[in-house]
Amino acid sequence: MTQSQLAITFFIMSSFVMWLGYMIPKARTMLVSVGFFVLASAAFNGFSNWLPQVEGIPPPKPVDCSNPKEKAAHPEECNKNVMTMSVAERADMGEAIIFGKVGGSAERGIGKGQCPLCHTFKKGDIGDRAPNLIGVTTRAAERIKDPRYLKPDTIQTESFKGSGRATNAEEYIAESHSCPSCYVVAGFGVKGTNDRESPMPVIHKPTTSLSIDEQIAVDTWIFVNDGAEPPSPEVIKAAYEKFIPESDRPKLAVAAGPTGDPCDVNAEKKIACATDTPDQIVTKMGCAACHKIPDISFAHTGAIGPLLIEGANAPGRIKSPEYLAAMKAGKAHATSPKEYIIESIMDPSAFIVQGFEPISPGGKSMMPPDFATKFTYAAVSKLADFLLTQTADKAIKAGLERHPMEKAEKLLKKAEVDLPMRSVQSNPAVEGAIAAQSTVVAQR
Numbered sequence: 001m002t003q004s005q006l007a008i009t010f011f012i013m014s015s016f017v018m019w020l021g022y023m024i025p026k027a028r029t030m031l032v033s034v035g036f037f038v039l040a041s042a043a044f045n046g047f048s049n050w051l052p053q054v055e056g057i058p059p060p061k062p063v064d065c066s067n068p069k070e071k072a073a074h075p076e077e078c079n080k081n082v083m084t085m086s087v088a089e090r091a092d093m094g095e096a097i098i099f100g101k102v103g104g105s106a107e108r109g110i111g112k113g114q115c116p117l118c119h120t121f122k123k124g125d126i127g128d129r130a131p132n133l134i135g136v137t138t139r140a141a142e143r144i145k146d147p148r149y150l151k152p153d154t155i156q157t158e159s160f161k162g163s164g165r166a167t168n169a170e171e172y173i174a175e176s177h178s179c180p181s182c183y184v185v186a187g188f189g190v191k192g193t194n195d196r197e198s199p200m201p202v203i204h205k206p207t208t209s210l211s212i213d214e215q216i217a218v219d220t221w222i223f224v225n226d227g228a229e230p231p232s233p234e235v236i237k238a239a240y241e242k243f244i245p246e247s248d249r250p251k252l253a254v255a256a257g258p259t260g261d262p263c264d265v266n267a268e269k270k271i272a273c274a275t276d277t278p279d280q281i282v283t284k285m286g287c288a289a290c291h292k293i294p295d296i297s298f299a300h301t302g303a304i305g306p307l308l309i310e311g312a313n314a315p316g317r318i319k320s321p322e323y324l325a326a327m328k329a330g331k332a333h334a335t336s337p338k339e340y341i342i343e344s345i346m347d348p349s350a351f352i353v354q355g356f357e358p359i360s361p362g363g364k365s366m367m368p369p370d371f372a373t374k375f376t377y378a379a380v381s382k383l384a385d386f387l388l389t390q391t392a393d394k395a396i397k398a399g400l401e402r403h404p405m406e407k408a409e410k411l412l413k414k415a416e417v418d419l420p421m422r423s424v425q426s427n428p429a430v431e432g433a434i435a436a437q438s439t440v441v442a443q444r
């Protein structure tokens with residue numbers, strides 16, 4: 001039956017049913033509505049007949065913007081930027097920045113923005129390290145009415161002098177990114193600071209370094225993920241310009257490919273490879289979001305995990321009664337400092353450093369649990385060797401202090417009193433033993 005025949009059939013049927021409705025008053029309402037429904041179907045069928053028939057035409061070939069000829073022929077497609085994209089394209093770009101690729105939210109991958117290191121995004125997921133971001137576009141309205149927001153007692157109460165505070169949901173999100181400590185969600189502050197300091201990195205600065213354009217895409221995805229209408233790119237841009245001083249505004253750029261990394265597509269699909277430098281590995285894995293590392297200049301603000309002076313920490317940890325107990329329980333297995341570091345990265349819940357116990361009882365380490373799937377052995381071994389060179393001396397020189405929750409003593413105090421850390425470090429017997437043990441692991 002063609003569509004027009006179908007439409008005529010529907011029309012006849014609806015007329016008959018409505019006539020029946022007229023004849024049988026008791027069933028009138030029901031029959032008239034059925035008749036109306038059939039009539040509507042007839043109208044739609046007829047209407048779709050008038051539309052041009054597109055079946056059979058192959059889908060257009062995607063434009064190859066890397067080809068200069070095609071680029072010139074399709075200026076609109078190839079010079080697209082975040083301000084001119086459709087909402088769906090902008091949200092896709094945001095998803096790739098947050099999770100590493102379009103569609104990456106399903107598997108909770110980690111992209112350049114590094115948000116999933118700390119945040120969850122799905123209804124029902126529980127975030128130990130940071131609030132679940134689902135619903136943030138609606139709860140923002142309450143946040144900015146909270147007395148703790150209006151009268152902040154945090155380490156930083158304004159994004160920059162004269163910036164003012166957020167007055168709507170988008171501004172609240174932009175302020176959260178640009179000045180995390182301007183308001184600290186209760187219970188999520190850096191441990192030991194009484195919620196006066198946020199552990200969240202400033203998103204436009206290293207290590208995330210997102211441009212305003214990229215944050216426009218990220219926020220668009222956050223609104224879409226909430227099922228809400230995202231503000232226009234102009235409105236989001238204005239919100240960021242309110243909280244990021246001009247001198248700090250990174251160059252506007254459209255994000256390159258999701259990770260732009262060759263390792264990503266090798267046979268093993270590992271993210272960190274042997275050819276990476278320690279700096280590159282730390283960048284890719286987002287360690288600096290949580291840890292301070294003296295010799296890596298962009299890793300001086302992480303405030304969730306211990307200061308990574310593993311030349312000083314690791315040898316002591318494996319001899320501690322807590323570690324020996326974890327070994328006895330069959331959870332921890334390291335017998336050398338290097339093995340300890342590798343275990344901390346690849347199997348973080350094997351042993352949890354004292355003071356960093358998770359919030360939920362019997363919970364897991366706050367380290368991401370899936371580094372084992374992201375490092376080649378060669379890469380984690382290289383990183384462990386590098387972390388073993390990080391000492392208390394280097395931390396003091398870089399002006400870094402231990403995390404307030406660390407049960408170990410403060411470094412600067414130690415530096416004033418005869419530096420026992422240094423004496424351990426410079427003890428040739430201890431250093432020799434560390435070196436010998438490291439070679440054993442490296443040879444495995």
Ligand code: HEC
Nearest residue numbers: 113114115118129130131176180183184185188198200289
């Ligand atoms: C190192 C961990 C960490 C990373 C990485 C991180 N955040 Fe956060 N974020 C937090 C914590 C902890 C809080 C709660 C404390 C606070 O209010 O600052 C928070 C708060 C927020 C809030 C306010 C939430 C609310 O319920 O009011 C938003 C919005 C937010 N983050 C967005 C992001 C986005 C987007 C990214 C990635 C571009 C990101 N965060 C990266 C830890 C992180």
Ligand code: HEC
Nearest residue numbers: 285286287290304305306313344348352353356365366367
């Ligand atoms: C989301 C935050 C987070 C990220 C990202 C993270 N860590 Fe951690 N890390 C922690 C916390 C919290 C601890 C302490 C709890 C524990 O022992 O598991 C820790 C502990 C460690 C330890 C043991 C430190 C010690 O002194 O005993 C090492 C080593 C370590 N992390 C290395 C890394 C490296 C390398 C990376 C990047 C590949 C990384 N971490 C990424 C939060 C993080």
